[in-house]
Amino acid sequence: MILFEALDLGLAALVLGVATWTIAARRVFGAVVGYVAYGLLLAIVWVRLYAPDVALTEAAIGGGVTGVLLISASTRLGRLPAVDAPPGAALKFGAAVISALVASVLAAAVIYLPDPAPSLAPEADAHLSATGLGNAVTAVLIAYRSFDTMLEKVVLVLAVAGVWSVAPDRFWGGAPAPLGRAVPDAALVFLARILAPVGAVIGVQMFWVGADEPGGAFQGGAILAAMWMLVMMARLTDPPRISSRWLRLGLIAGPAVFLLLGLAGPVMAGSFFAFPEGFAKPVILFIEAFMVLSIAVTLPLLVLGPPNGEAGR
């Protein structure tokens, strides 16, 4: 127990230390690299909270995909001159006081929050057998709170629409700028050739076992997305044109299938977004399969950004 406590304290110091370094880093690129390392450390904290599903999501999306997004943004924005004057000492002091105050109130809340907390775990457990799933988090996402998850997929589609909408009119329908350099490292090309097929299998596996073990549609989809981005970075393939029908179908497949089956709920199972008794698991996995596809298409499109006329260079 002493050992675990020491590990927890060391991990806490490491996370806060790397976060401080990220924030204090002078150059944006350095800050982003620090942020990726920090995301992975944060995933370990989530494991210590008995949240392997969250840890996988944090490592894949919070650290990995956000890292790629910010690194490519920093290389594009890094050359720009700084225009805003740095804040004065008074503002810095005020900001430090306010931030310390907020952090202290939150820390006090952590101490005084009820322990044990009010919990829905007994209900989640009691109905788990009806869903046919073994992973309660997946059951919450796709069965108990399925409407939320469906709407969240819609948010992702809206985010892609938002990103595309800032494209200049004359580039509409074209392809976003390629990820990575025109002539990639030979080592990167080799890595993409070896890793991408393996990663694709791991992504599908993570979705499939997510029914019973840690994992699920988000995590599996994020890994597939990472593999597609890796292949694009190695220039083995280029970003698709945003007017592509297949691309758009893939983008909306997840929420569309989810919504259609939810609307079929009153006929199949007697209520909106309900799944038929004894047949819930196949329905859930069917929905999840399309969600994996949509996530694997959506995340890279969000990283690629809008078409800006740089494609084909």
Place this chain on the structure above:
Amino acid sequence: MSASTIAGFVGAGLVGLGLYALIVNTEPLKKLLAFNVIGNGVFLVFGIVARRGAVGAFPFDPVPQAMVITGIVVAFAASAFAVALMLRLAEESGSVSFDPEGGMGVDQGDEDA
């Protein structure tokens, strides 16, 4: 101190750090990073609520955990949209500034007209 209390303090610390960086930094990309750090802190504090909701054979309450997973994905989508806006602003004006009077670049807003 239990692992969940320590993680809760880390969450509180991250919110504080992120808030400070959000106010003090002038570079938009660093502000976005700070915003994400605040988000991580909030998720972590919610995560200890999940941990303290442990009942019986369950070492955690799955409902807050599922909401955090949803939250991480939505936070990424919001970040991606913010990056797209920044890049477009930089393309148009040659700089990214929060000051409406600032931004030394030339306004070429009617480019697409």
